[in-house]
Amino acid sequence: MNGIHDLGGMDGFGRVVVEAAEPVFHQPWERRVFGMLAAVAFTRLTSAHGYRHAVERMDPEHYLRAPYYERMMTGLATLLVERGKLDRATLDARVPGGFPLAQPAHPNATSDAEEIVADTRTSEASPRFRVGDTVRVRDVQPRGHTRCPRYVRGHRGVVVRIDRPFTLPDLAAHTDRDHREPTYGVRFSATELWSASAATRDAVYVDLWESYLEATR
Amino acid sequence: MNGIHDLGGMDGFGRVVVEAAEPVFHQPWERRVFGMLAAVAFTRLTSAHGYRHAVERMDPEHYLRAPYYERMMTGLATLLVERGKLDRATLDARVPGGFPLAQPAHPNATSDAEEIVADTRTSEASPRFRVGDTVRVRDVQPRGHTRCPRYVRGHRGVVVRIDRPFTLPDLAAHTDRDHREPTYGVRFSATELWSASAATRDAVYVDLWESYLEATR
Amino acid sequence: MSDDPHDRDAHTHDHGGGHHPAPLSPVEMRARALEELLTAAGIVDPTFIDGVVNAYERDIGPMNGARVVARAWVDPAYRGRLLTDATKAIAELGFGGPEGEHMVVVENTPDVHNVVVCTLCSCYPWPVLGLPPNWYKSPAYRARVVREPRAVLAEMGLVLAESVEVRVWDSSAEIRYLVLPERPPGTETLAEEELAALVTRDAMIGTAHVAARHGPISPPPSGSTSPPRQQTP
Amino acid sequence: MSDDPHDRDAHTHDHGGGHHPAPLSPVEMRARALEELLTAAGIVDPTFIDGVVNAYERDIGPMNGARVVARAWVDPAYRGRLLTDATKAIAELGFGGPEGEHMVVVENTPDVHNVVVCTLCSCYPWPVLGLPPNWYKSPAYRARVVREPRAVLAEMGLVLAESVEVRVWDSSAEIRYLVLPERPPGTETLAEEELAALVTRDAMIGTAHVAARHGPISPPPSGSTSPPRQQTP
Numbered sequence: 001m002n003g004i005h006d007l008g009g010m011d012g013f014g015r016v017v018v019e020a021a022e023p024v025f026h027q028p029w030e031r032r033v034f035g036m037l038a039a040v041a042f043t044r045l046t047s048a049h050g051y052r053h054a055v056e057r058m059d060p061e062h063y064l065r066a067p068y069y070e071r072m073m074t075g076l077a078t079l080l081v082e083r084g085k086l087d088r089a090t091l092d093a094r095v096p097g098g099f100p101l102a103q104p105a106h107p108n109a110t111s112d113a114e115e116i117v118a119d120t121r122t123s124e125a126s127p128r129f130r131v132g133d134t135v136r137v138r139d140v141q142p143r144g145h146t147r148c149p150r151y152v153r154g155h156r157g158v159v160v161r162i163d164r165p166f167t168l169p170d171l172a173a174h175t176d177r178d179h180r181e182p183t184y185g186v187r188f189s190a191t192e193l194w195s196a197s198a199a200t201r202d203a204v205y206v207d208l209w210e211s212y213l214e215a216t217r
Numbered sequence: 218m219n220g221i222h223d224l225g226g227m228d229g230f231g232r233v234v235v236e237a238a239e240p241v242f243h244q245p246w247e248r249r250v251f252g253m254l255a256a257v258a259f260t261r262l263t264s265a266h267g268y269r270h271a272v273e274r275m276d277p278e279h280y281l282r283a284p285y286y287e288r289m290m291t292g293l294a295t296l297l298v299e300r301g302k303l304d305r306a307t308l309d310a311r312v313p314g315g316f317p318l319a320q321p322a323h324p325n326a327t328s329d330a331e332e333i334v335a336d337t338r339t340s341e342a343s344p345r346f347r348v349g350d351t352v353r354v355r356d357v358q359p360r361g362h363t364r365c366p367r368y369v370r371g372h373r374g375v376v377v378r379i380d381r382p383f384t385l386p387d388l389a390a391h392t393d394r395d396h397r398e399p400t401y402g403v404r405f406s407a408t409e410l411w412s413a414s415a416a417t418r419d420a421v422y423v424d425l426w427e428s429y430l431e432a433t434r
Numbered sequence: 435m436s437d438d439p440h441d442r443d444a445h446t447h448d449h450g451g452g453h454h455p456a457p458l459s460p461v462e463m464r465a466r467a468l469e470e471l472l473t474a475a476g477i478v479d480p481t482f483i484d485g486v487v488n489a490y491e492r493d494i495g496p497m498n499g500a501r502v503v504a505r506a507w508v509d510p511a512y513r514g515r516l517l518t519d520a521t522k523a524i525a526e527l528g529f530g531g532p533e534g535e536h537m538v539v540v541e542n543t544p545d546v547h548n549v550v551v552c553t554l555c556s557c558y559p560w561p562v563l564g565l566p567p568n569w570y571k572s573p574a575y576r577a578r579v580v581r582e583p584r585a586v587l588a589e590m591g592l593v594l595a596e597s598v599e600v601r602v603w604d605s606s607a608e609i610r611y612l613v614l615p616e617r618p619p620g621t622e623t624l625a626e627e628e629l630a631a632l633v634t635r636d637a638m639i640g641t642a643h644v645a646a647r648h649g650p651i652s653p654p655p656s657g658s659t660s661p662p663r664q665q666t667p
Numbered sequence: 668m669s670d671d672p673h674d675r676d677a678h679t680h681d682h683g684g685g686h687h688p689a690p691l692s693p694v695e696m697r698a699r700a701l702e703e704l705l706t707a708a709g710i711v712d713p714t715f716i717d718g719v720v721n722a723y724e725r726d727i728g729p730m731n732g733a734r735v736v737a738r739a740w741v742d743p744a745y746r747g748r749l750l751t752d753a754t755k756a757i758a759e760l761g762f763g764g765p766e767g768e769h770m771v772v773v774e775n776t777p778d779v780h781n782v783v784v785c786t787l788c789s790c791y792p793w794p795v796l797g798l799p800p801n802w803y804k805s806p807a808y809r810a811r812v813v814r815e816p817r818a819v820l821a822e823m824g825l826v827l828a829e830s831v832e833v834r835v836w837d838s839s840a841e842i843r844y845l846v847l848p849e850r851p852p853g854t855e856t857l858a859e860e861e862l863a864a865l866v867t868r869d870a871m872i873g874t875a876h877v878a879a880r881h882g883p884i885s886p887p888p889s890g891s892t893s894p895p896r897q898q899t900p
Contacts, residue, residue, distance in 0.1 A: 007786050010219050011220055011814075013805075016805060017801075017807070019800070019801060024728070024798055025720070026801075028695075032699075032720075038765075039719070040711070045710065064277055064806060085710060095697050096696070106228060115414055150367075193358075199833065201833070204834075204837060225577065226553075232574060252482065253468060256486070272555065277806070284568070290461075307471065313460075314460070366604065402609070416600065424609055
């Protein structure tokens with residue numbers, strides 16, 4: 001999804017605020033939330049893909065307002081309600097004003113993900129691209145979960161590393177399909193991504209599943 | 218700027234909520250804010266371009282949280298402080314907790330705008346493209362004001378209308394330069410913008426200044 | 435003064451008198467501070483504000499656009515001028531001004547449906563439609579209608595046939611768009627004024643069709659402190 | 668039990684006893700409701716939570732990554748293994764686990780500076796760096812460091828020469844990155860343990876250089892309710 005979480009290259013967020021001697025947790029409730037996530041992950045009630053997508057589906061204003069562990073809590077609760085492990089009404093009744101959850105997944109989330117995979121011939125065994133190949137990121141716009149950031153779509157980069165096949169998040173977040181594909185480290189020059197006046201030496205490296213990539217003509 | 222205001226094609230905002238028999242203004246303060254904007258516009262203290270950019274520069278979370286007339290008020294106050302017409306400290310002193318203003322413009326806003334214009338040869342008198350021409354939207358990423366929405370950048374469309382030369386907002390928002398260029402109505406098919414499975418008949422029409430466009434190879 | 439919304443609203447707190455209004459909210463405090471400082475600086479004249487607000491609550495609204503549409507339905511020559519040079523044709527009926535200086539009218543047909551948005555802010559043709567409703571300014575509408583117009587329109591009650599081509603117009607530059615809706619069947623005997631009473635704001639944005647039944651014209655009822663409106667201008 | 672942060676925090680409200688804690692904030696109420704319901708459902712075991720939290724407050728943090736870095740500085744063969752198969756080389760020192768299953772180490776040189784981000788969420792190599800600081804998770808860092816890394820780094824106190832190539836690594840898939848910083852000059856006589864004490868979290872993310880002076884290791888001091896930390900692991 002072109003969600004609020006897809007922040008790379010966005011403007012308007014101001015300076016990076018650094019806290020000196022920051023503790024691991026600032027509030028006791030943050031400890032509990034992190035521990036709950038760990039427990040749920042440990043019991044394999046959900047995959048990281050489904051969890052990340054639940055966080056991404058938060059109301060955008062809530063996403064920006066909430067600190068990290070509140071996003072974590074909201075995503076976790078949403079997922080457990082959706083998987084039938086928690087009753088929403090029971091949860092709402094415990095908190096004055098109700099327990100805010102993320103929006104449901106887009107109705108086309110699964111079909112959009114399937115369309116992405118259908119378009120390319122990926123194979124777990126034989127990577128389609130080699131180190132040094134110039135590739136283009138497909139300008140895909142799936143409405144479900146994806147790990148193809150908006151700021152590299154349509155852009156050309158060079159493969160610098162081939163990683164082992166990993167589960168494609170787009171399908172795994174919405175289905176039980178463990179579709180694995182080679183994943184690539186791809187180097188994008190700053191001038192390619194941003195403008196001719198960007199620092200010419202600089203580059204951004206993004207890790208991308210094979211389905212996100214196409215050969216350049 | 219790739220700002221929070223550039224919403225076209227974003228996911229995650231949920232349903233459109235329609236209020237039945239909605240009044241023109243919901244609250245008396247909204248009337249006053251609209252009237253102030255009209256007064257300031259009437260006295261030509263600012264252009265629409267500078268005003269829009271001030272709204273765009275609001276903290277993204279504030280932008281999403283604020284209703285329309287609060288965005289209007291924030292943009293207006295920001296601009297008047299920046300133009301020296303209002304004293305920020307005086308304004309802050311009148312409101313408990315201070316009067317939230319938008320962030321300053323990006324330090325590279327003007328140079329990014331100049332770079333966009335420098336790259337193309339535009340002429341007020343003779344439009345470079347004709348009706349029926351296929352054009353591509355340049356994949357520009359200016360950090361200042363622009364009216365080239367992110368969702369059409371890099372995409373191909375067909376010119377359907379040539380409008381008279383209008384002032385380029387990118388420069389006008391940051392400088393006194395009234396640089397005028399032909400402006401075009403451009404048709405983008407839904408399949409070009411979104412995906413092969415979009416409704417093939419549908420299209421989005423976007424109005425774009427000549428500097429935003431390039432010939433297709 | 436009884437028609438002045440300013441003097442009858444929450445801003446009378448400081449004006450003395452016998453009112454017992456609620457405390458000002460933060461946004462109300464900001465609006466008051468800004469108006470007082472701008473007034474003191476000579477930039478804003480409160481009576482100017484009153485006049486502008488009154489105009490947009492009473493005289494400038496979708497009833498203007500409805501007159502344009504009705505004229506185009508009954509007068510083929512006017513329709514031709516409207517589709518060729520909308521700004522000029524709209525001015526024939528006396529409408530123009532801010533956010534209406536450069537108008538284009540797009541016509542619905544059985545095969546083509548048009549709908550208008552401003553994804554980057556909330557541009558809108560004020561002289562013919564007044565000020566935009568909240569949904570038009572909402573992130574949800576601005577984000578989604580360019581991506582999935584049929585789904586958005588269906589949620590708003592307008593289901594379009596597959597065979598219809600949907601054209602979404604993003605008011606990203608200086609042109610402001612007005613949709614010329616289809617004249618509903620069964621209205622052959624109606625006079626121009628009666629036709630105008632059928633035309634809704636949403637039909638001229640493109641999120642509704644015009645119905646042949648005589649309903650109330652869509653907004654603006656202009657808020658709790660204003661007098662009731664006529665249904666037709 | 669005195670070492671258990673859970674039992675000494677605001678969650679003791681309902682446990683009786685002589686505490687007079689402040690009322691719970693909305694987010695605290697939500698966290699408590701969720702934990703109680705998940706505990707009742709048998710999905711979460713509060714002692715499991717305690718154990719995990721303690722581990723990330725005490726045992727899993729940048730002192731681990733610092734040991735990896737120091738070893739690479741003193742042992743060229745280890746450095747070679749680290750740059751070839753980081754996951755395996757890091758496991759040699761006993762570090763691994765969630766968010767560290769697929770590691771890549773990128774090496775700073777006089778000509779190349781590396782910096783790590785996760786623009787889509789906040790992926791981070793937990794086994795070697797612990798949990799990420801707030802700035803790493805902030806929209807400002809995630810948005811800007813891919814677009815204008817030099818400006819962001821300069822604001823954070825690291826000014827890079829024009830001649831240096833900046834490489835920004837966006838952890839968008841399953842690899843987690845650790846930056847191998849440059850060994851500062853003047854540290855030739857230090858032992859591996861002393862070197863590790865110089866290495867900061869930020870140097871291993873790539874937002875700082877390692878200084879030769881012996882300063883306090885960067886976070887975590889682990890919150891108000893935890894015992895003071897040793898400066899070196």
